[in-house]
């Protein structure tokens with residue numbers, strides 16, 4: 243997969259993707275991430291990329307040019323069938339399902355905006371869809387682009403050492419994750435749940451599913467409502483809720 247990020251801070255993106263799972267996926271050639279700036283296509287002496295908003299109001303707006311030239315140059319480096327995404331607070335939510343959908347594509351163009359936003363005509367002419375990583379406003383689209391890249395790349399074949407860890411991620415089942423523990427087995431008197439050190443894999447799977455169900459019910463009832471829980475899941479959840487906390 244090839245990913246082109248159009249951003250005013252290409253060095254930030256280039257540095258951030260060099261670490262961890264992303265960095266290894268790039269080294270292996272599973273994914274290529276290239277970041278470029280519209281500023282290299284700016285024709286005025288000040289290398290302008292923004293201007294004041296029509297209608298007044300605070301802040302600045304990213305102008306159509308040179309961003310459009312930059313986007314089109316990036317698209318020319320992407321394979322046919324690639325998709326262009328604008329990271330914006332008013333975009334559609336980034337979900338696991340969306341990440342799975344994007345992970346099937348041969349390439350992605352990610353536009354990371356700054357300022358109040360970008361000229362709407364640029365979005366209309368160059369962008370396939372807008373995506374948001376959450377209902378809050380950030381100072382730039384670079385962190386959202388990096389979040390999207392991480393969520394997508396970890397789903398590519400061979401990227402995760404143990405592919406099961408992506409498949410087992412509770413979000414695949416529409417649930418929050420279960421709690422994780424590692425050594426020491428007892429820390430300041432707090433022991434790891436006995437089931438996890440008992441070696442009974444069926445009991446461990448059951449406990450993890452029960453924890454995922456319980457935590458989702460407590461923290462994200464909106465997710466639970468979307469699920470058609472099996473009779474066994476309903477029983478596990480009822481048992482979880484009956485336990486003294």
Ligand SMILES: Nc1nonc1C(=O)NC1CCNCC1
Nearest residue numbers: 329330331374375379380382386
């Ligand atoms: N939340 C967000 N998910 O994606 N992008 C988000 C965001 O806040 N973008 C900023 C909005 C204001 N202009 C600079 C970019």
